[in-house]
Amino acid sequence: MTLHPQVAAALASMPAPPPGPLDPVAMRAAEEAQVPPVAERLPLHAVEDRTVTTPAGDVPVRVYTPAESDAYGLLVYFHGGAFFLGSLETHDHIARSLATATGLRVVSVGYRRAPEAAFPAGLQDCYGVVRWAAEHGEELAWDGRTLAVAGDSSGGTFVAAVAAMAADDGFDRITHQVLFYPSLDLDLDVDRYASLRENAEGYGLETAGLKPFNAFYLDSGADPADPLVSPIKRADLADLPPALVVTAEHDPLRDEGELYGRRLQEAGVDATVSRYAGANHGFVVNFSWIPEFSRVFQETADFLKRS
Structure with missing residues (x-):
């Protein structure tokens, strides 16, 4: 299937990136400037910013409660952004949509980013918050059953790691992983x-851009041979x-995701691989308003209901 026409039109209207090296500060500011005001976001029963203490240090989180209840399953969410972009704000709409679709209390993690924070700081923050939640x-009114982890793009890297x-x-309390x-x-x-x-080329994320985008993370000490950096290199995926x-x-990253899913299946893990036709990298962040893609949240909800 060709690229969805609404995605293609949006990509065609985007200005060319400025010449020269990537500027994390400017790129983050540009992302934040696109975030809609709170009044225009999907309403929930409660959204709370707080800081939690983990072995890695204090980590900012945002807790999303979809409706009033005596108990909740939990979903800990790691935003994407090539390890140096993204934030609680830029991915707020994903966390809200996940909470609404799943009925789970979502804890979104504001982990430390490269290049300011060297590997494995961000990963340790994510793992620390999962342990904190359990x-x-x-305090979180956890039902003691569902404790899922989910993330997009580099956040998906952190999910697998x-x-x-x-x-x-x-630590056997994680019940599901969504990448x-x-x-x-x-x-x-x-x-x-x-x-x-x-x-x-031509689909938003381009293969030639992978090296400069990942350079901040790799230059901070993340070794691509390390399975915590490249989870597909983990020898044993059982358990x-x-x-x-x-x-x-x-x-461009499609095949490594699908290979990982097959390797999980071969290791005896209950793994589902779901390819979205006509979609590009980042579609959950940028184009989940398109009906063909918005079902990703219901698919996630259905998966999380499985025991």
């Missing part, structure tokens, strides 16, 4: 997956929680 279940860290630590078009192999050889060639891996047809 340890503070009474956190699930692996938990397995290695014997939206994840980045799972930071070895930036363009011949490693066919989708890197097939979707190299990981059930997974939903959502990929986009026109995404």
Whole structure:
């Protein structure tokens, strides 16, 4: 299927990026400027900003409560942004949509970003918040059953890495992992997956842009050979929680996500791979208002209802 016409039109209207090296500060400011005011966002029963204490330090989080209830399942969400972009604000709409669709209390993590924070700071923040959520279940009115982790793009990298860290630590409370078009192999050889060639140009995220976008993270000490950096390199995927891996047809990262899903299945993990036709990388963040793509939230909800 060709790229969805509304996505194609939006990409065609975007200005060319400025020449020269990437400027994290300017790019973050541009992202934040696009965030709609609170009054225009999807309403929920409660949204609370707070800071939680973890072994990695104090971490800002935003807690989304979809409706009043005596108990909730929990979903801990890690935003995307190539490890240096994205924030609680820029991905607020995803957290709100996840809370509404799933009925779970969502905890969105404002983890430390590269280049200011070296690897593994952001990953440790994410894992620390998951452990905090389990340890503070009474405070969060956790039902003691569902404790899911979800993330998009580089947030999906953190989902896979956190699930692996938990397995290695014997922490078995994570019940589900949801990865939206994840980045799972930071070895930036363009011949490693066919989708890197097939979707190299014209779909938003371009293969040539992967190296400069990931450079902030890799230059901070993240080794692509490390399975916590490139989760697809983990030898043993058994004993990981059930997974939903959502990929986009026109995404350079499509094939590594789908390979990861197959490897999970081969390891005996209950894993579903769902490719969205006509979609590009980032569609959950940028184009989930399109009906063909908005079903991703209901698909996530249906997956999380499985035991």
